[in-house]
Amino acid sequence: MENINKDNRKSKVLHVRLSDSEYQSLLLKANIANMNVADYTRSLIAEGDVIYVDKKEIRELNFQLRQIGNNINQIARYINYRRIKDDVPHQEIFTIKDSLKIIAYMTQKTLDAFNVRKHRK
Template sequence: MKDENKRDLYLKVRVSQAEMDAIKRKFANSGMNTLSGFVRAMIFEGYIVHIDENELKRLNVLANNIANNINQIAHRVNVTNKVYKEDIEDIKSLADKLIQPLLFLQSKCLQLRH
């Protein structure tokens, strides 16, 4: 009867010196005991994550615009010493525009967990 967990096959992968250095650094930081175990863990449990940089930039621009608008409202409150209902509604509206993309991003990040 053959032991199915016996590791008697080899996987040969060519890497550059810079790639090998990076692998060794990651292995050293992993806390794992063997490079083979580390590589297997990365193959079977690792992730390749594609991040749409345009979406992140759009989210960053939105957050900056919201921060600027809130700062303008805060400045107006400090100058006039009055809080206007419209300003509060604007802040709530701006927060609503930001929360949906952040919740989407959070859900995607949580999907990466086992």
């Protein structure tokens, strides 16, 4: 455990000269990434890129997924109700299944795009 702490100790200092515009750009990018300049710079050195993920986008995606879940529950209740009353037309079931496949595909594409951005760091 002691070796790990020694390896993580930040004892080296890096001095870099920047122009005003470069420095402002660095401050802006660190701020956008919700990081201080030191952490942002370390991330650039260690990983090559800093990927900013907009939490607002993630919240919107979660909201949309919850809405889709609500819609699916309504569809399931409708189908169960129709089964009790009478037979559900097969075409209706196939249409619903196709719609669910499209939703699943679109959701997966969105999550894959997010994961690619997240892991590209």
